[in-house]
Amino acid sequence: MAKIPTPEEVSNISFQPPAKGWMDTKPEFKEGCYCNAASPKWVEWLEYPFPRNWSVRDADWKLPPNWKEIILEGFEDRLGRFRTLKLFMDICVRCGACSDKCQFFIGSGDPKNMPVLRAELMRSIYRRYFTTAGKVLGKLAGARPLTEDVIKEWYYYLYQCSECRRCSVFCPYGIDMADLTILGREMLSSIGLNIEWTMASVGSCYETVGHIGATPQAYKDMIDFFAEENERVTGIYTNVTYNRKGAEILFIVPSGDYFADPGTFNYMGYLLLFEYLGLDYTISTYAAEGGNFGYFMSHEMGKRLNAKFYEEAKRLGVKWILGGECGHMWRVCNQYMSTWNGPADFLEEPVSPITGTKFENAKNHKMVHISEFTADLIKHGKLKLDPSRNAHIKLTYHDSCNPSRGMGLFEEPRYIIKNVVPEGNFIEMPPNTIREKTFCCGSGSGFNGDEYLEMRFRGGFPRANAVRYVRDKYGVNHLACICAIDRAVFPPLMDYWVPGMDVIGVSEMVGNALVFPNEMERTTDLRDRPLVGYEEAEEEEGGETE
């Protein structure tokens, strides 16, 4: 693996563009800043075209002989199917409002990471082949011929866009780079250019349980383990049922919540909440992955993976679906799911069995977000909460890109947080870095691979910088979020930029605060860390065992 430069080196960013024009500058595949090529195994598995061994660093990417035709036909086809593409190719005025809004530009200084220029990488091809001016005037009209270097450039920069949509908030015409990135990646995929991390995750999600390729029995083991852990820490065994027909609710979470810390603590929190409520729910070994990695490579693959949700809900005969804390899963479930795989007329309009609240806002896609569900419970006084159990947590809250700019889920998590931590323990980051203006973690849309670490740290720099600000000013020690990719990638990002910052899910804090009538005395949180007032007892205990 490439040597990661130090934070001092990485933050030495120049925003001065190179002397040569951008059309004459070829991408330089810098170690640590590109995603590895997908191995043929996964491509074959998913029946995607042109599986082959190739490497990003090779001069020859072994493109199929008719790659140019495929790209141009694919472009034309998409112009006919997506008004976004057609419009966004035509109406940009290059006002530059988006240019310094992208965290990958801020973190790298590479002008082709200005959303406007990243889009121009595609527009220049559009003009050359689909507009008269471009055909006749060429370079003067901002057009250029499609060459292998252009394809390499697309690959490099479309995989330095995390589809976070921050630029589209600031664009006066709402040009959405995320949409262009999705379509550009689809075209790359059509000539066999995919990235390993996404492809492997998609392949695993498709046939096994979740993106790590677990088996149903291993999956059950993991979750049963959380139930046991809950019993050990709280004295409450949290019973779980799997694939149970006739349950009222199907609960779907991203696999990050059951496969790695700190997501696992969040899962413990979910289980405690449901046990407390006596909720009639089940989880599935088939629809066991909330995250939709297919959406990171094409609309079609997104649909193929998402199909499992409604299929399983139908098979089990549940009434509605409850979704865990996940970022892009919620963009998909909000903006695509019912269009792709609906109508979900075999389900019912979600109603909270505890409070009777009708989730009228979800009456079409029949899916409720855990934060909505929990906030409703708290508002109705259905949960006995002891915020002092989170007194050791002084936190700030990161709005994940997708629930923010692809949904608008801002208040629910904040409402929950304010009810589960002591007053004054929740500090917001500066206003230009949160809510609809939130920064990406730097690793969204398939960038979890370790080979990409330097670029992840660069893309995550603006977020980390805002976290560091509240740490230095207010002594914040936890970064809360409602996204599994956040929970997976923030720990290394924080270690790099803001050492000592812990990452925590909102439901984990709910689990900490929830007071069961028959619980044992709690001295630690779900992570076995002593609660405030019990630090000494812990130490003594530790001393005894030594």
Added chain:
Amino acid sequence: MTDFFKLHFFIPLGIVLALIIIPYVGYMANLQLVLGIVIPYLAVLIFLEGLIYRVIKWARSPVPFRIPTTCAQHRSLPWLKKSLGDKLDNPETTLQVIGRMALEVLFFRSLFRNLTTKLRRPADHPEDAKLFYWSYKWLWLGAIAFHYTFLIVLLRHLRFFTETTPGFVQTIEHVDGWFQIFQPTVYLTGIILLVALTYLLGRRVYNPSMRYISLASDYFPLFLILAIGTTGVLMRYFFKVDITAVKQLALGWVTFKPTVPAGIGVIFYIHLFLVSVLFMYFPFSKLLHMAGVFLSPTRNLASNNRWVRHINPWNYPVKFHPYIEHENKYRQAMKEVGLPVEKE
């Protein structure tokens, strides 16, 4: 100065200069009929047809997914009240969408959010690199100033197209000319228009990032409209033309009885020719953002997917992994750990 900049800056500059010379030569060659009637009619025809053609072309591509950019709280629990601002930044009804579009089109709402990002990295404490974000309204102000003054100037020209000047045009003229020191009355909008254009041009040239991304198609309309504004100002204040004759010409166009009155100066024909070029260029350029913004799916759709299904007209069935294959693969192991199965 990069070759890229030279190409994209000087060629449009040269073209606009040529566009000034062409009508001058035409005037000298007594082609007033072509300059005064044929080209303006052609320009309006191309403008209208082109505009319709382009909008239809966009509209023929469907909107497969409802993907508004949500910039505020969504509709969720009834006690989570949305402010009026929230409703306009994350609209859920048609009325709210109209509101969002109105803010966008009339007040450039999204541009108003603009921030500038600065990195401060003290040389002696490189570990203390800090990012700052400030509200940055200059671009918004420049854009608003340009678009509105351009509109007002355009409306003022209506006085040439009607026998008696409409009331609202008189009002505009009155307000616009409140600054009555000189004779003839100086219209503020004309001045602001030129200042705003100069700002918009200046930032493209002086800001390194802007210079890096700017194309000929960005400079050309700026040069063209600057030339139009400048010739207009020159005509009004310095090289006077026979206003009655100009009005006679304009009335001839709109009543479809075009005649070319004698005695209109060459400066008018240059101005008119440049305007005609702008009209003809409009539908085939980025200037079409004026129409395009109305069609933008991230702005003009209600964020109501969760309760109203959006239909994709080309939605097609895809291959997915059905449950039974999952069970077939793992049945034995599932039974062993007590997971329910469909087939024993």
